[in-house]
Amino acid sequence: MTVDPRDRFPKPPFKPQTQGFPGLSAKMHPQPDHGEASYTGSGKLTGKVALITGADSGIGRAVAIAYAREGADVAISYLNEESEDAQETERWVLEAGRRCLKLPGDISLVPNARALVEKTVAEFGKLDLLVNNAAFQATRSSIDEISEEEWDQHFAVNINAMFYITKAAVPHLKPGSVIINTSSVNSKHPMPALLAYSATKAAIANFTLGLAQMLVEKGIRVNAVLPGPIWTPFIVTGMDEDSQKTFGSQAPMARPGQPGEVAPAYVHLAADESSYTTGALYPVHGGMPIY
Numbered sequence: 001m002t003v004d005p006r007d008r009f010p011k012p013p014f015k016p017q018t019q020g021f022p023g024l025s026a027k028m029h030p031q032p033d034h035g036e037a038s039y040t041g042s043g044k045l046t047g048k049v050a051l052i053t054g055a056d057s058g059i060g061r062a063v064a065i066a067y068a069r070e071g072a073d074v075a076i077s078y079l080n081e082e083s084e085d086a087q088e089t090e091r092w093v094l095e096a097g098r099r100c101l102k103l104p105g106d107i108s109l110v111p112n113a114r115a116l117v118e119k120t121v122a123e124f125g126k127l128d129l130l131v132n133n134a135a136f137q138a139t140r141s142s143i144d145e146i147s148e149e150e151w152d153q154h155f156a157v158n159i160n161a162m163f164y165i166t167k168a169a170v171p172h173l174k175p176g177s178v179i180i181n182t183s184s185v186n187s188k189h190p191m192p193a194l195l196a197y198s199a200t201k202a203a204i205a206n207f208t209l210g211l212a213q214m215l216v217e218k219g220i221r222v223n224a225v226l227p228g229p230i231w232t233p234f235i236v237t238g239m240d241e242d243s244q245k246t247f248g249s250q251a252p253m254a255r256p257g258q259p260g261e262v263a264p265a266y267v268h269l270a271a272d273e274s275s276y277t278t279g280a281l282y283p284v285h286g287g288m289p290i291y
Helices: 058-069 080-095 110-124 148-172 192-218 233-238 241-245 259-270
Strands: 049-053 073-078 100-104 129-132 178-182 221-227 281-284
Touching: 049 058, 049 110, 049 148, 058 073, 058 080, 058 129, 058 259, 073 080, 073 110, 080 100, 100 110, 110 148, 129 148, 148 178, 148 192, 178 192, 178 259, 192 221, 192 281, 221 259, 259 281
Parallel strands: 049 073, 049 129, 073 100, 129 178, 178 221, 221 281
Antiparallel strands: none
8 A cells, every 4th residue: 555655654743752872762752663564675685794883773773674684694883882772673683584793882992993894704704785874963052062072072983983994894895895874964954053963974975975986996885875854862862852842844754754764775775786876875864955
């Protein structure tokens, strides 16, 4: 049956439900939809190995579920505080009949970032797909409210760690391998209240475009997904209560997207059928104009 996309998932207003960073998906209301009951695989990633950062919840969990159902074994990276959510991601990967390697730790630390790749290759024998998805976000109404430490944390987690992990991964990637980075619509239209976050997302988009050209001679494709407003723990950890109530209303669809609605973009970009796609910035934003 055809479903109107505007009515497929919950719309604002939402109940305020502030959590401390990094937040847990299990405590959100309504619960985010990661495609648990809806995503059906078709073997697009059979036999591949994927490393996904920030895969305990949100978009990362949805991608892990989709990749597993497409036939990939998955390594998931997350903070120690997110172990409860990570166990749920692992459960869905295992239920899909694939192997799951859990990798807790702070990826802004260079040794931890490099270890993700080393442990993934040691466990699975190779690495085919790298999804740089982990991020930090904080909302501030004034530049005076952004401490130097918080500014540095945005860049350490969102872009520096991406560089460390990617640099460690490239020697293991064979022709046909794929790197997918999570940028944001904020890379094109920055939100003043997300000044630091938006700046890092613009850096990720630029990093993606440059890296795609650099690695094409190795047969490695590099793309980025630009999500719009998506219902993840970021919303309840990084936004004030008024913003939580109306979250997603700014999109033409008048609702936030769900993580499970973003995951198909990551599957599409990872699949061999997309072999001519590199250096692409793939928006999934409910119709928000960004160009």
